[in-house]
Amino acid sequence: MKKNRIGVGVVALAAASALVLTGCSSGGSSSTPTSSANLSAVITANGSEPQNPLIPTNTQETGGGRIVDSIFAGLVYYDATGKPINDAADSITTTDSQTFTIKLKANQTFSDGTPVTSNSFVKAWQYGALLSNAQLNQSFFAPIEGYSATADSPLTGLTVVDDTTFTVKLSAPQADFPLELGYDAFYPLPDSAYANMTAYGTDPIGNGPYKLASPTAWQHNVQIDLVPNTSYTGGRKVQNGGLTIKFYADLGAAYADLQGNNLDVLDSIPSADLATFQNDLGSRAVNEPTAVFQSFTIPGRDAHFSGQEGQLRRQALSESIDRDTITKVIFNGTRTPASDFTSPVINGWTDSLSGASSLKYNPDDAKKLWAEADAISPWSGTFQIGYNADGDHQAWVDAVSNSIKNTLGIDASGAPVPTFAAFRTSVTDKSINTAFRTGWQADYPGLSDFLVPLYSTSGSSNDGQYSNPAVDALFTKASAETSTDAANQDYQDAQNILLKDLPAIPLWYSNITGGYGTSVSNVSFGWNSEPLYYAITKS
Amino acid sequence: MGGYILRRLLQAIPVFFGTTFLIYFMVFAMPGDPIIAMFGDKTPNPALVAQLRAQYHLDQPFIVQYFIYIGGIFRGDFGISYSGVPVGDILLRTFPVTLKLAVIALFFETVFGIVVGLISGLRKGKLFDASSLVISLILISLPIFVIAFVGQYVFGVQLGWARTTVGPGAPVADLILPALVLASISFAQIVRLTRSSVIETSSLDFVRTAYSKGLSRNRIVPVHILRNSLIPVVTYLATDFGVLLVGATVTEGIFNVPGVGNTLYQAIIRSEGPTVVSFVTVMVLLYLVVNLIVDLLYGLLDPRIRYVK
Numbered sequence: 001m002k003k004n005r006i007g008v009g010v011v012a013l014a015a016a017s018a019l020v021l022t023g024c025s026s027g028g029s030s031s032t033p034t035s036s037a038n039l040s041a042v043i044t045a046n047g048s049e050p051q052n053p054l055i056p057t058n059t060q061e062t063g064g065g066r067i068v069d070s071i072f073a074g075l076v077y078y079d080a081t082g083k084p085i086n087d088a089a090d091s092i093t094t095t096d097s098q099t100f101t102i103k104l105k106a107n108q109t110f111s112d113g114t115p116v117t118s119n120s121f122v123k124a125w126q127y128g129a130l131l132s133n134a135q136l137n138q139s140f141f142a143p144i145e146g147y148s149a150t151a152d153s154p155l156t157g158l159t160v161v162d163d164t165t166f167t168v169k170l171s172a173p174q175a176d177f178p179l180e181l182g183y184d185a186f187y188p189l190p191d192s193a194y195a196n197m198t199a200y201g202t203d204p205i206g207n208g209p210y211k212l213a214s215p216t217a218w219q220h221n222v223q224i225d226l227v228p229n230t231s232y233t234g235g236r237k238v239q240n241g242g243l244t245i246k247f248y249a250d251l252g253a254a255y256a257d258l259q260g261n262n263l264d265v266l267d268s269i270p271s272a273d274l275a276t277f278q279n280d281l282g283s284r285a286v287n288e289p290t291a292v293f294q295s296f297t298i299p300g301r302d303a304h305f306s307g308q309e310g311q312l313r314r315q316a317l318s319e320s321i322d323r324d325t326i327t328k329v330i331f332n333g334t335r336t337p338a339s340d341f342t343s344p345v346i347n348g349w350t351d352s353l354s355g356a357s358s359l360k361y362n363p364d365d366a367k368k369l370w371a372e373a374d375a376i377s378p379w380s381g382t383f384q385i386g387y388n389a390d391g392d393h394q395a396w397v398d399a400v401s402n403s404i405k406n407t408l409g410i411d412a413s414g415a416p417v418p419t420f421a422a423f424r425t426s427v428t429d430k431s432i433n434t435a436f437r438t439g440w441q442a443d444y445p446g447l448s449d450f451l452v453p454l455y456s457t458s459g460s461s462n463d464g465q466y467s468n469p470a471v472d473a474l475f476t477k478a479s480a481e482t483s484t485d486a487a488n489q490d491y492q493d494a495q496n497i498l499l500k501d502l503p504a505i506p507l508w509y510s511n512i513t514g515g516y517g518t519s520v521s522n523v524s525f526g527w528n529s530e531p532l533y534y535a536i537t538k539s
Numbered sequence: 540m541g542g543y544i545l546r547r548l549l550q551a552i553p554v555f556f557g558t559t560f561l562i563y564f565m566v567f568a569m570p571g572d573p574i575i576a577m578f579g580d581k582t583p584n585p586a587l588v589a590q591l592r593a594q595y596h597l598d599q600p601f602i603v604q605y606f607i608y609i610g611g612i613f614r615g616d617f618g619i620s621y622s623g624v625p626v627g628d629i630l631l632r633t634f635p636v637t638l639k640l641a642v643i644a645l646f647f648e649t650v651f652g653i654v655v656g657l658i659s660g661l662r663k664g665k666l667f668d669a670s671s672l673v674i675s676l677i678l679i680s681l682p683i684f685v686i687a688f689v690g691q692y693v694f695g696v697q698l699g700w701a702r703t704t705v706g707p708g709a710p711v712a713d714l715i716l717p718a719l720v721l722a723s724i725s726f727a728q729i730v731r732l733t734r735s736s737v738i739e740t741s742s743l744d745f746v747r748t749a750y751s752k753g754l755s756r757n758r759i760v761p762v763h764i765l766r767n768s769l770i771p772v773v774t775y776l777a778t779d780f781g782v783l784l785v786g787a788t789v790t791e792g793i794f795n796v797p798g799v800g801n802t803l804y805q806a807i808i809r810s811e812g813p814t815v816v817s818f819v820t821v822m823v824l825l826y827l828v829v830n831l832i833v834d835l836l837y838g839l840l841d842p843r844i845r846y847v848k
Contacts, residue, residue: 051577051809053623061579064622134590136577150586198623220624220632221805222707222797246795249805252688253704253795259696260703390808421571421810428575428582439580453581461582 040241041538042225043520045265045531046254047245049221053201056187057128057135065184066530067245070226071111071206072187073234075102075121076178082291082345082445082527084182087234088116088207090164092181097173097482104164110190111211111229118166120188120207122158127194128185129155137185139460140443143177145169173480175487180444209236209534210243221247238534239522264520264538265531269513271392274332281515289336290529291343291442292510293450296385296400297464297503298435304379312373314502315358317383319366320407323359326399327508334513338506340495342450343442345527348488355499359506363407370408382411386436388423389416393437400507427463438463438504445527447491448478455494455503466503470494544831551827558823559612559816560605566812567601573810577621595812608813612820618813620806626817629802634821636709637791637798641783643711643718648725649776655726656733656772657765663738671734675727687720687793704795717794721787725779732775736768743767774833781829785822 050064059068075089086092090103108116127133129141131152141147145157157169170177180186188207193200203215210226212218217225223246228238246263248254251270257263259280269277278285300306304313323337336344339351339359373379383404387393397414404412415434417423426432440461442449453459456475457467471494478490512529520538525531574591575583592598596607611618617626659668678686694716695703701716740746741764749759788800795801799818806814 049622049805051621061577131586131590134587134594136583136587138587139584149584201623219707219797220622220629221802248704248795249801250792250795253793256691256696256703256793257795260699262703262706417570419569419571419576421569421573421576423571424575424578424580425571428572441580460584461580463582 038241038538039239041519042242042244043240043264043533043536043538044244044246044262045533046248046251046257046263046267047224048249049247052136053198054204054218055135055193055197055201056184056189057124057133057137058201059184060136062530063247066533067224067226068184068187068204068206069530070208070210070243070533071204071212071229072184072208073206073232073236074184074187075104075181077234077236078182078445078527080524080526080532082347084179084445085235087182087236088121088188089181092178094178097175097177097480098170100168100170100177101161102166102168105233106164108207108233109231110205110207111231112190112192112205113231114190114192114205115163116188116207117163118160119163120190121186122160122166123191123194124187124189125158125185126155127189129153137183140180140183140185142460143170143172143174143180145171147171172476175479175481176446176448176484179446180449183443208232209234209238213242223247236534239537240534241538243533258515258517261517261519264517265514265523265533265536266516267512267514267525267529267531269334269515274334274513277513277515284515284518286514286516286523286525287334287511288525289344289509290512290525291345291445291527292439292529293338293341293343293441293506294335294437294439294508294510295338295341295504295506296435297438298505299430299432299464300466300503301430302433302435304373304377309373309376311501312369312376313379314505315500316366316369316373316408317404318358318502318505319360319362319369321400321403321505321507322361323508324361326396326403330396330399331508334511335508336511338508341455341498341504341506342447342495343509346442346445346447346450347484348447348491350492353492353495353499355496358499358502366407367409370410379410382413384413384415384434386415386417386423386426386432386434388418388420388437390419396507397437430463430465435505436463439510442528447488448475451475451491451494451498452479455498464503466501468497468501471497471501544835547831547834551824554827555820555824556609559609559820562816562819563605563608563812564601566810566815567604569810571810573597576810604812608816612817617817620811620814621809626814629814630817630821633797633799633802636796637784637787637800639709639711640714640718640721640787640791640796640798641780643714644721644725644783645776645780647719648722648729648779651722652726652729653733653765653769653772656730657737657760657768659730660734660737660741660768661760661764663734668734671730675730678723678727681724683720683724683787684789684793686723687717687790690716690720691793705797709797714796717790717796720794721783721790725775728775728779729772732772733768736771737764740764740768770837773836777829777833777836781826781833784825784829 047066048063051061052058052064054064054068056068056072059065073087076084077087079085088104088108090105092100092102094100110116125141128135128137129147141155144155146153146155159167161167190205202218203212209229209232211229213225213227223244225244227242251268254263254266255270255273258266298305298314327335327337339356340353342349385397385401387397401412401414427436440450452475453461455466455471457472474490474494478487481487512525516523520536522535522537574588596604608618619625655671659671662668691703694701702713705713746763749763788804791798791801803818
């Protein structure tokens with residue numbers, strides 16, 4: 001039980017990179033209410049107490065993200081497959097992939113009746129990007145001209161043309177910039193927000209499909225009550241009478257509530273119940289891949305892991321891990337073995353990259369490669385994988401270590417760090433001197449989000465300090481392409497290099513594990529593993 | 540007696556400073572940077588981290604942080620949680636829930652514990668006594684989370700007699716199951732305490748005298764035996780009330796009770812210094828007060844006990 005509780009805390013933290021965009025169904029077909037559906041029935045779903053006030057630019061963990069996504073509408077939203085669909089925007093156009101002209105739909109309002117204008121977006125973005133406002137999503141404005149990570153600097157690239165038109169100039173061409181615009185950092189704010197941002201964050205006024213039921217609808221540590229926002233005219237049409245998100249500190253309690261018919265939708269199964277939940281719930285169980293990629297990173301600064309020797313050793317390690325067995329035995333099939341560095345739910349993903357053979361379990365080849373590396377410089381010591389001991393990581397780290405140990409005949413073990421905070425601190429300040437577990441949950445559905453921050457030389461989350469000019473060049477080329485297919489081809493070329501260099505050893509993609517109650521239907525999960533709450537119907 | 544109370548209350552002052560200092564220090568010494576942990580598996584921009592550290596005074600030396608916090612408490616300001624809610628408000632919202640849960644649990648353990656203990660004591664060695672002994676042994680040896688999970692699964696999921704978790708506003712009906720779980724272990728203790736105390740009292744001279752005077756058993760048992768057997772039980776109950784008040788983290792977690800234990804647990808996970816310290820401080824003070832009341836109760840129950848100035 002204890003383990004579970006701790007697991008949950010850490011899942012919440014680990015998912016902090018997750019900004020959870022509201023997914024959406026692609027339209028009418030799946031959201032048509034069935035005859036028995038009751039349009040006034042309130043859906044209950046699990047969540048966790050938001051860690052920050054509900055301000056879009058300051059929300060980057062799932063607890064707050066799922067609420068923010070429900071009560072705000074950005075320029076675009078993503079359908080269940082991750083395709084961006086205009087929400088508040090009427091059109092987003094560009095001729096050079098550097099300056100984008102954004103036109104808003106006319107006559108949109110926030111739930112308090114004030115109009116949604118170009119300024120609602122531009123001022124909110126300026127607020128989010130200003131360093132002294134200390135917004136957690138500040139780095140999302142980095143592509144826009146004028147952004148500074150180290151000083152207060154207005155986004156000079158934002159120009160208001162009229163009430164429903166504004167332009168965004170980036171500091172360098174980036175063709176998939178519009179794909180990012182469904183992320184919550186880019187949501188608009190009403191003018192009333194700026195007077196007292198903290199107070200606004202406890203009773204936010206948004207422009208999304210739902211709004212807070214009352215100024216006190218957020219009962220801290222208990223639940224938040226949302227009702228449909230009748231002034232919302234976008235594509236995410238609400239098919240139920242409201243949404244109550246209950247906060248659980250312990251996922252076990254949420255699972256018991258689902259079984260006891262006290263909860264309609266659960267988006268995560270506690271690890272203790274992973275082995276049995278598909279039996280318990282039958283067809284109401286959900287287990288499908290999502291946009292979460294897991295790996296362990298071996299920093300190039302570690303002895304024996306740079307240059308030619310490093311490349312051989314990384315490939316040997318990767319080929320000595322039996323991913324199929326580990327995902328089956330340790331995770332009960334709730335992980336999918338990785339075949340690249342991204343995720344199967346992302347447009348452009350393929351399981352047939354030519355370099356992907358380095359991710360196949362191949363003990364003989366692994367031994368051969370390790371011996372070749374030993375010829376360059378003999379191995380000594382123990383290969384260790386660092387992880388935070390307050391999460392559910394020990395089982396798989398031990399399994400991976402054993403797989404390496406048995407295949408290569410070297411000492412391998414886990415290196416637990418007591419808390420998530422201590423673990424991330426040592427990774428961030430580069431003081432960790434072992435390999436370490438890494439995970440990535442995409443913020444927007446593009447290959448670039450899985451690759452550029454992690455493996456480009458100047459990448460913001462390049463914790464392994466990997467640098468390869470060929471990879472950097474392909475990333476730059478990809479972002480300047482005008483067609484998505486051409487850009488995806490560049491990213492795949494880059495991935496083929498990464499599969500040789502293996503700055504991180506890909507392990508598996510996380511699945512969504514969830515379930516829903518007997519009285520709800522039309523439950524589906526978006527590309528980012530968030531349930532599409534607005535489409536759910538309840539009898 | 541007034542002087543005694545005053546002296547005990549004065550003793551609470553160094554305890555208050557000692558505990559806040561110690562707890563604050565322990566939160567401060569927790570490994571890792573809570574600001575970096577806010578960003579999950581992402582690596583944050585160092586300038587932004589510096590801004591946030593300054594906002595929560597985390598860039599100050601420990602002793603400065605401590606005095607900023609203590610200074611706030613004397614102005615009635617317990618600090619602000621990361622989600623922008625004043626910690627004082629959280630305290631005001633969670634303590635009544637835990638208080639309600641504690642009172643219900645106390646009610647169950649008192650009523651059932653004393654009744655069963657009394658019958659056991661009066662029928663020493665009989666079938667009822669033997670079986671209540673076995674049951675209390677089982678309850679004492681079971682970890683509370685096992686009782687909680689089984690209770691939740693059987694009564695909540697399978698039979699549907701109770702809600703699996705506690706709903707908004709923590710209505711009494713929802714709190715009965717978690718209260719029974721909490722009461723179960725103390726129930727076993729009270730049974731054994733009452734039983735041995737009743738056996739002891741039953742063999743005392745004044746009970747024999749009462750019988751020989753021809754008083755009826757219906758009068759002797761409640762008035763002479765039970766009343767005089769209750770001193771150790773009342774002491775235990777008062778202490779147990781203190782324990783229940785400072786939160787039952789495990790049980791509150793399993794039943795998702797929005798009380799003290801659950802909230803404190805989440806705050807620890809997030810390294811939210813002000814929340815953790817304020818909660819623990821209030822708990823310590825409550826515990827001191829309850830202990831004082833227990834000590835005063837001795838005097839009321841047993842006039843032979845006197846308090847020296």
